[in-house]
Amino acid sequence: MNITRSNALFSPRLASILVISALTSASGAATLTVGPSLIDFDFITITAAISSGVDGDVIEIAPGLYPENLLISNKDLTLRNAGGGTVTVFGQGLNKCLLITGSSTDVELEGIIFSNGFSTTAGAGVSVEGGSRANITDCIIENNTNTIFGGGLYMSGGGTVSNTIIRNNTCMGNGGGVYLAGGIHKTFNDCTIEGNTADGEGGGMAYVMPGNLLDMSGCRFESNTAFSRGGAIAVLGTASAGIVDIENCVFISNRAESAGGAVWVSDQDVFRALNTIFINNTAAGNGGVVRNEQVFEAVNCTFAGNGVDADGVSDSFSGVRVDAQTNLLNSIVINSSATSHSGVGIFNARYSLIPEASSGMADAEGNFNADPMFIDPFGENYSLVTGSPAIDAGDSRGEMGNPSIGEVFVLDVLHDLAGNVRNLDDADTINTGVSVWELCIDLGAYEYQPSDAPDCAADLNGDGVLNFFDVSQFLSLFGAGCP
Numbered sequence: 260m261n262i263t264r265s266n267a268l269f270s271p272r273l274a275s276i277l278v279i280s281a282l283t284s285a286s287g288a289a290t291l292t293v294g295p296s297l298i299d300f301d302f303i304t305i306t307a308a309i310s311s312g313v314d315g316d317v318i319e320i321a322p323g324l325y326p327e328n329l330l331i332s333n334k335d336l337t338l339r340n341a342g343g344g345t346v347t348v349f350g351q352g353l354n355k356c357l358l359i360t361g362s363s364t365d366v367e368l369e370g371i372i373f374s375n376g377f378s379t380t381a382g383a384g385v386s387v388e389g390g391s392r393a394n395i396t397d398c399i400i401e402n403n404t405n406t407i408f409g410g411g412l413y414m415s416g417g418g419t420v421s422n423t424i425i426r427n428n429t430c431m432g433n434g435g436g437v438y439l440a441g442g443i444h445k446t447f448n449d450c451t452i453e454g455n456t457a458d459g460e461g462g463g464m465a466y467v468m469p470g471n472l473l474d475m476s477g478c479r480f481e482s483n484t485a486f487s488r489g490g491a492i493a494v495l496g497t498a499s500a501g502i503v504d505i506e507n508c509v510f511i512s513n514r515a516e517s518a519g520g521a522v523w524v525s526d527q528d529v530f531r532a533l534n535t536i537f538i539n540n541t542a543a544g545n546g547g548v549v550r551n552e553q554v555f556e557a558v559n560c561t562f563a564g565n566g567v568d569a570d571g572v573s574d575s576f577s578g579v580r581v582d583a584q585t586n587l588l589n590s591i592v593i594n595s596s597a598t599s600h601s602g603v604g605i606f607n608a609r610y611s612l613i614p615e616a617s618s619g620m621a622d623a624e625g626n627f628n629a630d631p632m633f634i635d636p637f638g639e640n641y642s643l644v645t646g647s648p649a650i651d652a653g654d655s656r657g658e659m660g661n662p663s664i665g666e667v668f669v670l671d672v673l674h675d676l677a678g679n680v681r682n683l684d685d686a687d688t689i690n691t692g693v694s695v696w697e698l699c700i701d702l703g704a705y706e707y708q709p710s711d712a713p714d715c716a717a718d719l720n721g722d723g724v725l726n727f728f729d730v731s732q733f734l735s736l737f738g739a740g741c742p
Contacts, residue, residue, distance in 0.1 A: 382413025
């Protein structure tokens with residue numbers, strides 16, 4: 260490995276690094292260290308370490324504030340917090356904190372804060388562009404400002420974002436927190452996207468991609484604001500339909516100053532949620548939850564406390580095209596207005612608790628209106644208490660979607676938002692939904708957990724072990740049939 264070095268930036272330790280890297284270049288990565296002293300570390304700036312690194316190198320960064328604007332192009336590198344404190348890449352309001360570009364760039368970012376970046380091109384905190392890829396883990400992207408789109412994170416490249424906080428970023432266009440573009444798949448797991456603002460659409464996130472190129476699970480969107488539409492997410496698509504599937508997510512207290520407090524689905528596009536709660540999202544005009552121009556679908560979701568400022572419209576769902584479809588299955592909707600949907604288009608609810616249904620017995624579609632009996636909605640606990648009419652009231656054989664946009668089969672839904680087993684039978688509740696082997700799924704994002712429920716639903720004999728005896732027990736019960 261050839262290292263170009265300046266006496267102001269590199270320590271005497273580089274002589275040994277040259278020897279070690281010559282020995283390891285063919286077999287493994289070198290570890291380069293960055294810190295405040297050239298006596299104890301190889302470099303005093305991250306920029307210098309990136310410049311000297313080659314494919315496979317790991318750059319370990321000592322805790323501290325690094326006023327830099329970083330660029331990684333056509334190198335496969337890992338930037339890692341060395342531990343013992345926070346590492347902050349401080350953009351100084353001059354440029355992006357980090358630009359990752361190039362068709363052959365793969366970057367790992369671990370445990371780093373990217374703050375106070377500024378850009379007049381896409382992405383001010385971290386920008387993953389072109390054919391590059393980045394895996395971002397345990398990071399924070401905050402307090403960045405962009406004049407067009409992607410205040411915090413811009414990704415036209417690919418990668419995975421995990422356990423990362425994206426907060427308090429702003430942009431003058433779309434995607435205050437995150438802007439997703441291009442044609443490369445992205446994954447978001449267990450992230451928090453909060454307090455971001457877009458002057459346009461998508462306060463938390465804007466999805467501007469063709470097809471279904473995003474996997475999102477376990478993410479929380481809170482207190483994001485769009486001054487136009489889609490307080491949390493705007494699904495903008497491209498010339499062809501954009502499709503966003505999420506599961507096990509939380510949308511709380513997001514705001515749109517026009518429409519779609521949590522979500523805006525634009526023409527041709529699709530948004531589908533599974534095991535997700537939408538709580539206290541608001542819009543000035545219509546659609547406290549969603550302004551829907553094409554397809555919005557929810558399976559086993561809970562909607563509560565969402566609302567609009569305008570009079571005479573429903574609090575939760577707004578259809579704005581005659582071909583728009585808003586579809587609910589096994590869901591709970593609680594809002595102040597007498598109906599949950601207004602505007603045009605098709606509203607199709609099945610096996611759901613909704614305000615426009617009659618009280619008491621379910622109708623032919625399995626819908627009814629009642630108090631769902633949440634444990635503690637003020638404490639954000641929307642689990643069901645004993646005796647809730649939502650227990651065992653869902654369709655365990657239901658399905659949503661179609662092959663062209665993707666499908667959800669309720670039989671494949673094994674766990675709820677809290678990770679608890681689905682389709683648990685409550686012996687004290689009569690099944691009012693559609694059962695599978697006398698087990699009936701509950702409505703909403705949380706499955707009621709009877710006090711006598713086994714830790715594992717497949718442990719039929721209750722001995723704590725899954726084996727042949729459980730299969731034998733099932734066969735015996737199956738052979739006995741129903742009374």
